[in-house]
Amino acid sequence: MAFVEIQNLSVAFGRSPALRGINLAVERGEAVGLVGESGCGKSITWLAALGLLPSLATVRGSVRIDGTEILGAPKARLEPVRGGRIAMIFQDPAASLNPVHRIGRQIGEALGLHRGMTGERAKAEVIRLMDQVGIPDAKNRINAYPHELSGGQNQRVMIAMALAGQPELLVADEPTTALDVTIQAQILDLLTTLRRDTGMALVLISHDLGVVSETCSRIAVMYAGRIVEEAPSGQIFTHPNHPYTRGLMGALPPLSGARHRLVAIPGSVPEAAQMPQGCAFAPRCSAATGRCTEVDPVPLPLTQDHSAACIHARPYAQAGQPLHHHAATTRERAMQ
Amino acid sequence: MNAGTADLLEARDLARSYTVRRGLLGRPTLVRAVDGVSLTVARGETLGLVGESGCGKSTTARLVLGIEPTDTGSVTFDGGAMPRSGTAAWAHLRRRMQMVYQDPLAALDRRLTVGVQIAEPLDIHRIGTAAEREERVAAVMAEVGLQPHHAARHPQSLSGGQRQRAVIARALVTNPELLVCDEPISALDVSIQALVLNLLGDLQERLKMGMLFVSHDLRAVRQISQRVAVMYLGRIVEEGDPDAVLHDPAHPYTQALVSAIPHPGKTTTRVILQGDPPNPANRPTGCAFHPRCPVATPTCRTQAPELKPRRSDGRRVACHVAHGEAAAARAPASLETC
Ligand SMILES: Nc1ncnc2c1ncn2[C@@H]1O[C@H](COP(=O)(O)OP(=O)(O)OP(=O)(O)O)[C@@H](O)[C@H]1O
Ligand SMILES: Nc1ncnc2c1ncn2[C@@H]1O[C@H](COP(=O)(O)OP(=O)(O)OP(=O)(O)O)[C@@H](O)[C@H]1O
Ligand code: SF4
Ligand code: SF4
Ligand SMILES: [Mg+2]
Ligand SMILES: [Mg+2]
Numbered sequence: 001m002a003f004v005e006i007q008n009l010s011v012a013f014g015r016s017p018a019l020r021g022i023n024l025a026v027e028r029g030e031a032v033g034l035v036g037e038s039g040c041g042k043s044i045t046w047l048a049a050l051g052l053l054p055s056l057a058t059v060r061g062s063v064r065i066d067g068t069e070i071l072g073a074p075k076a077r078l079e080p081v082r083g084g085r086i087a088m089i090f091q092d093p094a095a096s097l098n099p100v101h102r103i104g105r106q107i108g109e110a111l112g113l114h115r116g117m118t119g120e121r122a123k124a125e126v127i128r129l130m131d132q133v134g135i136p137d138a139k140n141r142i143n144a145y146p147h148e149l150s151g152g153q154n155q156r157v158m159i160a161m162a163l164a165g166q167p168e169l170l171v172a173d174e175p176t177t178a179l180d181v182t183i184q185a186q187i188l189d190l191l192t193t194l195r196r197d198t199g200m201a202l203v204l205i206s207h208d209l210g211v212v213s214e215t216c217s218r219i220a221v222m223y224a225g226r227i228v229e230e231a232p233s234g235q236i237f238t239h240p241n242h243p244y245t246r247g248l249m250g251a252l253p254p255l256s257g258a259r260h261r262l263v264a265i266p267g268s269v270p271e272a273a274q275m276p277q278g279c280a281f282a283p284r285c286s287a288a289t290g291r292c293t294e295v296d297p298v299p300l301p302l303t304q305d306h307s308a309a310c311i312h313a314r315p316y317a318q319a320g321q322p323l324h325h326h327a328a329t330t331r332e333r334a335m336q
Numbered sequence: 337m338n339a340g341t342a343d344l345l346e347a348r349d350l351a352r353s354y355t356v357r358r359g360l361l362g363r364p365t366l367v368r369a370v371d372g373v374s375l376t377v378a379r380g381e382t383l384g385l386v387g388e389s390g391c392g393k394s395t396t397a398r399l400v401l402g403i404e405p406t407d408t409g410s411v412t413f414d415g416g417a418m419p420r421s422g423t424a425a426w427a428h429l430r431r432r433m434q435m436v437y438q439d440p441l442a443a444l445d446r447r448l449t450v451g452v453q454i455a456e457p458l459d460i461h462r463i464g465t466a467a468e469r470e471e472r473v474a475a476v477m478a479e480v481g482l483q484p485h486h487a488a489r490h491p492q493s494l495s496g497g498q499r500q501r502a503v504i505a506r507a508l509v510t511n512p513e514l515l516v517c518d519e520p521i522s523a524l525d526v527s528i529q530a531l532v533l534n535l536l537g538d539l540q541e542r543l544k545m546g547m548l549f550v551s552h553d554l555r556a557v558r559q560i561s562q563r564v565a566v567m568y569l570g571r572i573v574e575e576g577d578p579d580a581v582l583h584d585p586a587h588p589y590t591q592a593l594v595s596a597i598p599h600p601g602k603t604t605t606r607v608i609l610q611g612d613p614p615n616p617a618n619r620p621t622g623c624a625f626h627p628r629c630p631v632a633t634p635t636c637r638t639q640a641p642e643l644k645p646r647r648s649d650g651r652r653v654a655c656h657v658a659h660g661e662a663a664a665a666r667a668p669a670s671l672e673t674c
Contacts, residue, residue, distance in 0.1 A: 037525040038496065150612045151389075180388040180552065182609045185596035189608055207526060210598030237600050251530035253559035255582060255599065261537070262559065264530035268495040 001067055003028045003201060004049075004086070004169060009061035009071075011041070011048045011225075016272035018044055020225040020280075022061070023299065026169060031195060031202040033212025033233070035248075036222035039269055042205045043091055045222075046171045050082050084114050087162035091173040091205075096158055097146045103157045104130075104142025107164060114165030129160040134190055152183035159190065169201040170194075176211065188215050209248055213237065218305075221245045224270055224280035227299060231306035239316065241308040243287045279311070287312055342415060344546040345377040345433075345514055349409035350399045352392075356617065365617045369395040371570035372409075375548075377514065382540060382547040384561030384578065386554055386593070388613055392570040393550045394438075397518045400548065401433055402426055413514070431461045434507035438519035440499035444491040450502040451477075451487030457510045472509060480505045480535055497528035501535070508539065515540070516548045521556055533559050554597055558582055566590050569614050569624040572643055575652040586646060586653040588629050623656070631657050631664040 002025035011019040019041045026032050034042050047053050049063045051070070063071040070081055082088075090096050098106060107126045111117040117125055123142070130138035133156040146154050155175060162170055172191065176184035192215055195202050206212050212219055213233045221229040221242065229242040240246045250263030267284040270276055276283050278293035285292065291311060299309040303318050352370040357363070370392040377383045385393050398404040400411055402418045411418040413433065419425035434457070437443040444453055451473060458469045474484060480501040491499050500520065507515060517536065521529040537560055540547050551557050557564050558578040565575040566587065574587040585591045595606040611628045614620065620627050626636040635656050643654040656662040 037527060152612060180613060181554075181596040181598075182388065182592050183613065184598070185606060185608055188598075208598055209526075209600050213600045214598055248526055249600065251527045252600070253530075253533065253555040255555060255558065255597065256579070259559060261534055262530035264534055265527035266531075268497055268528070269525075 002026060003066060005062075005064040005067075006045070006049055007062040007064075009045065009048060009063065010059070011044055011053065012058045013056065013272070017275065018057075018225055018272050019048065020275075021298070022225075022227055024220060024227060024230075026201050026203060028168065029195070029199050029201050030218065031192075031204065031216040033216035033219040034203060034205045034222060035207060035209055035212050035219060037207060037269055040222040041225045042207075042222055043173055046088060046173065046203065046205070050086060050088060051078050052082075052088075083110070083162075083167075084165045085167060086169045086171065087165055087167035088171040089158050089162050089173060089175050091177075096161075097154060099146050102143050102145060103149070104144075107142075107157065107160050110161045110164035125164075126160075129163055130157075132163065132194070133157075133160045134186070135160070150183075152179055152186060155179065155187055156190070159187075159194070163194070163198075166198075167200055169203065171203045171205070173205040174207070175204070177206070177208075184211070191215060209236075209252065221248070224275065225272070226280065226309060228281070228310070229306075229308045230299065235303075235306050239306065241302055241306070241313045242281075242310045243285045244281050245308075247284075247286075279309075342378075343376040343412075344379045344414060345375075345400060345548070346412040347376070347396075347400050347409065348374050348411075350374070350396065350406050350411070351408045352395055352399055352404065352406055367617045368570050368619060369616060370399060370406075371619075373399075373567070373570070373572055374409075375400075375565060375572070377546040377548055379513065379546050380540070380544040381563065382549050382561045384557030384564040385548060385550045385567060386552060386557050386564060387567030388552065388593075390613065390616060391567045392616075393552075393567060394518050396567070397435065397516050397548060397550050401430075401435055401516055403435070428461075431457060431463070431510040432512055433514040433516065434510065434512040436500075436504055436507050436515065436517040436520045439523050440496065440503045441491060441523075443503050444499060446490060446492055449488050449490055450482075450494065450499075453491075454487070454502060454506045454509055457506060461510060463510065473505075476505045476509045479508065479539070481531070495528075496524050497531060500524055500528070500532055504532070504535065504539075508543075511543070512545060514546045514548070516550070518550045519552070520549075522551070522553070529556065536560060554582060554594065566593065569616060569619060571624070571654065572652075573625070573654045575643070580649075580651065586651050586658045587625075587655045588631055588657070589625050592628075592630075623654075633657065633662040633664065635662045 004026040006022055006024045009019055009022040022045055036042055048059050062069060065081055070078055104126050107129060108122045111122045111125055126142055127138045135141055135153055135156050176187050191202060204212050204215050216233055219233050219236045220227045223244045229245045240249055247265040251265060253262060265284050270280055278295055279297050282288045282292040295311050297309045297311045299307045301307045302313055302315045350370050350373045354367045354369055355364045356367050373396055375383060387393055399406050402421045405421055419429060455469050455473045458464060482501050521532050524532060533556060549560055561578050564578045564581050565572045568589050574581060574590045581590060582594055585594050592607045592609045609628050614624060622638045623636040623641050626632040641654040641656050643652055645652050646659060657664045
C-alpha cells in the first residue's frame with residue numbers, strides 16, 4: 001500500500017470543475033513531480049487532499065494516508081496529518097511567513113504545535129533545524145525578521161518550519177519559482193539531501209519540467225484538472241506519449257544545437273466553466289482526430305509504470321519487459 | 337535613417353545609484369544599481385542581458401531608453417545623443433524606441449479595453465487619422481496573433497499570453513526601431529513563452545528592429561539573441577556569442593549560472609554556489625563576485641577586474657583568473673561537486 005493514495009479526486013467551484021478525477025499514489029520515501037501550466041490544478045490537488053480548500057469548493061473522491069481515509073475526516077483525524085505526517089510549503093511565501101515575528105519564534109511555534117516542544121528544548125531544536133536547512137549562523141539568526149533575510153533564506157526557513165513536524169511527506173508547491181537559478185539549484189539540492197537523510201517522501205509542484213526531472217524519480221503531467229501522463233522521469237523524456245507532454249518539451253528552447261522555431265502549443269488552457277467536449281486538449285492538439293471530441297480519455301497504462309490519457313497513445317515495449325498486453329486490452333475496453 | 341553598420345543604440349559607462357533607507361530609522365545608504373555598463377545594439381540584432389535578481393537589468397533598460405536619467409555616462413540613439421527625459425524631443429523619439437514590461441497585467445490599465453490601449457501610442461504621438469489608427473491597430477493585433485474581437489475586451493478577461501501579446505502590440509504599433517523587452521516572458525506559461533519567443537523572433541527578423549532582451553532565463557536568451565551580456569551587481573562580467581558563452585563560459589559566475597539551468601534528463605554535476613546573492617548596498621571590494629567565487633584568489637579581494645577581450649579567443653570577460661592574471665585558488669575540476 002502506498003503512503004498516500006489519491007483516488008478519483010475531483011473539485012468543483014460552483015459549476016466549474018477544477019479537478020476532474022485525479023489518481024495519484026506516493027510511496028514512502030519517493031519523490032514525485034507534478035508539472036503543468038498555470039491553472040491546471042496542481043495546487044488544489046494537494047489543498048483538497050489536505051482539506052484546506054474553502055467550503056464553497058465541492059470535493060469528491062478518496063484520499064488515504066496509510067490506508068486511512070482523510071477526505072472529509074473530522075478535525076481530530078485530520079490535524080495530526082496536516083503539518084505532522086504531511087507538511088506543505090505553500091506557493092505564496094508572503095502568506096506563510098509572518099513579517100512581524102522573528103523567524104526563530106515561527107519555527108518554534110511549528111515545533112510546539114506538532115511536537116509539543118517548548119522552552120530551551122524547542123530553541124535547541126530550532127537551531128538544529130536551521131542548521132539542517134543551511135542557514136548560516138543559526139544561533140544569531142533566530143532573532144532575525146523575514147525581511148532581514150534573502151528570498152532563498154526565507155525559503156529555507158519555510159522548509160525548516162515544514163520539517164518541524166518530522167513529516168513523512170513534504171509537499172513543496174513551486175518552492176523555487178521566485179528564486180534565482182543559482183539559488184534554485186541550492187534549494188533543490190537541499191530538498192534532495194533532506195529526503196536522503198530523513199527518508200521522507202517529496203511531492204514537488206512546478207511548472208518547470210527541468211526542475212522536477214532533476215529532483216524526482218516519477219513525474220505526473222497535469223492538464224485541465226487531470227493527470228494526462230505519468231511515468232518515471234527518464235521515460236517521460238525518452239518516450240513522451242501524450243501530445244501535451246510532447247508540446248511542453250517542444251516549447252522549451254534548446255540549450256544546444258541549431259536554433260529552430262519553437263513548437264508552441266496553439267491556443268490557451270480552457271477555462272473550467274468551458275471545458276471542451278471529449279478530450280480537454282483537443283482544441284490545441286496537433287494529433288487530434290474526430291474521435292477526440294467524442295471520447296474523454298482517461299489515463300491508461302502503456303507499460304508497467306507509464307500511463308497516458310490519450311486515445312491515440314499505444315503501449316510500447318521496454319527493454320527487458322514484455323509489451324503491456326494487459327494494458328492494451330484495458331485500453332480497448334475503456335474505449336468502448 | 338542611418339542604415340549600414342552603425343549601431344542603433346550605444347550606451348557608454350552608464351551608472352545609476354539610488355539612495356535607500358533600510359527600515360524607518362535606518363540610515364540612508366547608496367545602492368549602485370548600475371555601475372559602469374557599456375553596450376551596443378545594432379539594427380536587426382538582439383542583445384540578451386542576463387543576471388540574477390537585483391543585478392541592475394531593469395535599471396539598465398530604463399537608462400538606455402532615457403526613462404530615467406543616468407548619473408554618468410551617455411546614450412546615443414541612431415547616431416544622436418539621447419535627449420533629456422521628459423523633453424519634447426525625447427517624447428518624439430519614444431515612438432522609435434518602445435518597451436515591453438515584465439508583468440502584462442500591471443502594464444495594462446484594467447479600466448480600458450485592450451484595443452484602446454494598443455492605439456494609445458498612436459494617439460499620444462498623433463499618428464494618422466482615426467481610420468488609419470484603427471487599421472493599424474487591427475494589423476498589429478493580427479501580427480501578434482490576437483483576434484479582432486479581443487480589442488473590445490478588458491485585460492483581466494484575457495489569458496496571460498493574450499495580455500502579453502496586447503502589450504507587445506502596443507509597443508509595436510508605432511513601428512519602433514528599437515524594442516527593449518524587460519522579462520517579457522517570465523510571467524507566462526511555458527507553452528505561451530514559446531509563442532511569445534517565436535513572435536518576437538519573427539517580428540524582429542521581419543521588421544529589422546534592434547532588440548534588448550532582458551531576462552534571467554538563459555534558454556530564452558540563447559533562443560532569441562545574437563549576443564549575450566551577463567550582469568553581476570551592476571556590471572557586465574562577460575559578453576559574447578550565446579553559444580560560446582553557454583558552452584564555454586569564461587567567468588566563474590557565468591559558469592555557475594549555466595550549470596544551474598534545470599534541464600530535463602540532466603545528469604551532469606553542477607557547481608552549487610555557496611552563500612547568498614550579494615547586497616548591492618554593500619558591494620564587496622575588488623571583484624564583487626569574490627565572496628561566492630569558487631576560484632577566487634587573494635588579488636580578487638582587492639582589485640576589480642576589467643571587462644576586456646580574452647587573449648585566446650577575444651571573449652569579453654571581467655575576471656583575473658579567466659585572463660590568466662592570477663592562478664585559480666583551486667583546480668576547477670575539483671569544484672564540480674554536488
Ligand atoms: N478558491 C477558488 N475559487 C475558485 N476557483 C479557484 C479557487 N482556487 C483555485 N481555483 C481555480 O482552480 C483551478 C486550478 O487552480 P490551481 O491553483 O490548482 O492551479 P495551479 O496548477 O496550481 O496553477 P499555478 O501554476 O498558477 O499555481 C484554476 O482554474 C483556478 O482558477
Ligand atoms: N527606484 C529605485 N529606488 C531604489 N532602489 C532601486 C530602484 N530601482 C532599482 N533599485 C535597486 O537597484 C538594484 C537593481 O535593480 P533592478 O531592478 O535594475 O534589478 P534587476 O536586475 O532588474 O532585477 P530583477 O531580476 O529582480 O528584475 C536593486 O538593488 C534594486 O533594489
Ligand atoms: S485524445 Fe486526441 S485530442 Fe486528446 S491528446 Fe490524444 S490525440 Fe490529442
Ligand atoms: S576575478 Fe577572482 S573572484 Fe572575480 S570571478 Fe574571477 S576569480 Fe572569481
Ligand atoms: Mg499553484
Ligand atoms: Mg528587473
